[in-house]
Amino acid sequence: MGLLDRVKQNQTVPPAGPTGNGPAATATLPGAATTYASASTAPANQTAAPAAPAAGVQRGPVGGDLSPAFAAAKVQIHSKLIEKFADEIDSSNKAGVREKILELAEEYFRSTAMTMTKNDKERLVDSVLDDVLGLGPLEALLADASITEIMANHPKQIYVEKSGEPTLSAVTFESERQMRQVIDRIVSLVGRRVDESTPICDARLKDGSRVNVVIPPIALKGPALTIRKFAKEKWGPADIVNRFKSSSPEIMTFLRSCVRARLNILVSGGTGSGKTTLLNILSSFIPENERLITCEDAAELQLQQPHWIQLESRPPNVEGKGAVPIRELVKTCLRMRPDRIIVGECRGGEALDMLQAMNTGHDGSMSTLHANNPRECLVRLETLVLQAGQDLPSRAIRETIGAAIHLIVQQSRLRGGVRRIVSVAEVIGIKDGEIQTQELFTFRQLGVSAEGKAVGFHTGMGTLPMRMEHLRSEGEDIPEQLFAPIKQPSPDKLY
Ligand SMILES: Nc1ncnc2c1ncn2[C@@H]1O[C@H](COP(=O)(O)OP(=O)(O)OP(=O)(O)O)[C@@H](O)[C@H]1O
Ligand SMILES: [Mg+2]
Secondary structure (H helix, E strand, C coil), X not given: CCHHHHHHCCCCCCCCCCCCCCCCXXXXXXXXXXXXXXXCCCCHHHCCCCCCCCCCCCCCCCCCCCCHHHHHHHHHHHHHHHHHHCCCCCCCCHHHHHHHHHHHHHHHHHHHCCCCXXXXXXXXXXXXXXXXXXXXXXXXXXXXXXXXXXXXXXXXXXXXXXXXXXXXXXXXXXXXHHHHHHHHHHHHHCCCCCECXXXXXXXXXXXXXXXXXXXXXXXCCCCEEEEECCCCCCCCHHHHHHHCCXXXXXXXXXXXXXXXXXXXXXXXXXXXXXHHHHHHHHHCCCCCCCCEEEEECCCCCCCCCCCEEEEECECCCCCCCCCECHHHHHHHHHHHCCCEEEECCCCCCHHHHHHHHHHCCCCCCEEEEECCCHHHHHHHHHHHHHHCCCCCXXXXXXXXXXXXXXXXXXXXXXXXXXXXXXXXEEEEEEECCEEEEEEEEEEEEEEECCCCCEEEEEEECCCCCCCHHHHHHCCCCCCHHHHCCCCCCCHHHCC
8 A cells, every 4th residue: 555545544654754864963062071071081982962953954833823724725735645646655755755745736826826935835845745754743843953852732732842941832733633643653653553442652753752642531631742852962971061061070070980880870860850861971981892781661772882782671562462571671681691781760670670680790780760869769769679579578678779779870950951960879888777878979059040040069078989999999090089079169150
């Protein structure tokens, strides 16, 4: 069956890659490593940089409120395309399809004596093209490199996140029907279906963007769609330190040593606080010759090491069979002789398998966990271990955690959308049945800037890590002044 036949029948059509699936750009960020490089020797290729904008990025929203004439023209041109060119359309030849649409648009304008500015005409053609080959109005948002998250609350309300802040977009779906078609295209890509009986679905776009769909009757206002766009721009430690000021050079230097010296690290944080991003950055410090296995629910990690196996869990198929939960991945990967295991996020019983792996010779493993501070992170880890259903006494669980986890890095999304490492805490053992930690670094927030963004500075707590000797014995030359408290900087130096 031809592509347009399927459109005709209103079935799902695999979309063309939303923004093109070209390789990520590898240009270097000018001056990126300057401050941070003085405290570290991160290889230049790890200080990645802004990607060149994808071709066709500079275009206006095509799904915004359409005038009746514009909407009518769209419908006509779209159905003419199906009528005349069904079966001739090659979805891999976007330019060719666009040409055909343009031809039909010109014909429509002649026959209706309708006039349109050149810009509007382009918009119209792009809009039909997006409906036919892509994800309709979402295409413009996916193509806009400054947008990191797309949140459609219902067909007529789409929020986007730009520079860390959610804003209402002018783009909307034309109707609930159009939104459902787009959703169907997305979920069919991963061989799934959403309907009343299975109203929730996680999927991934071709370019790696993570998608969550919830439809009625669960979503009361109409279908809801959330897309975490795949970051085409690969950030390195220098971006986190110099560009976003999420970490001080001292903290990054320390974390780099901890990764290289094979400490087990948990990145803790709230939703969208930047946990996965930080885990990616930390993994860039792992030496090239190690065998790494990543286990994730939605593959987001992008390791640079060559000896890397990437595993992704699978939801059940439409018959409810074939599920491969992340827990099984963690168990399996132990039989694959990894040097380190990286679990994208601990959300359930896999926490126990990961802790056991950490305690049985897979030092240097890492994961993320949803919690608001290091203490809560440990409590939550305990709860997750209980979900493994092994009926372990709480003392045994704490001992396992206390022995397995060495460091907790707390990431937060603060006022105004800025992301900061707000605490680095070392797990130092167990006392009276409680896991003991000591804070090595913190972010002191002093206020909020005129633009509404949190401002402050990072400082050491004046405490040396308990594992200083270990770090040194692993060849990590860490100066003690790294941990010294910093005097409050002048207001112009705050961030
Ligand atoms: N240090 C940072 N500075 C600025 N923006 C950041 C930073 N880290 C991450 N982001 C942005 O924040 C968004 C969320 O990042 P990320 O996916 O790493 O968060 P997360 O905590 O793993 O989210 P989730 O809880 O949904 O898994 C992304 O769009 C990313 O571009
Ligand atoms: Mg994440």
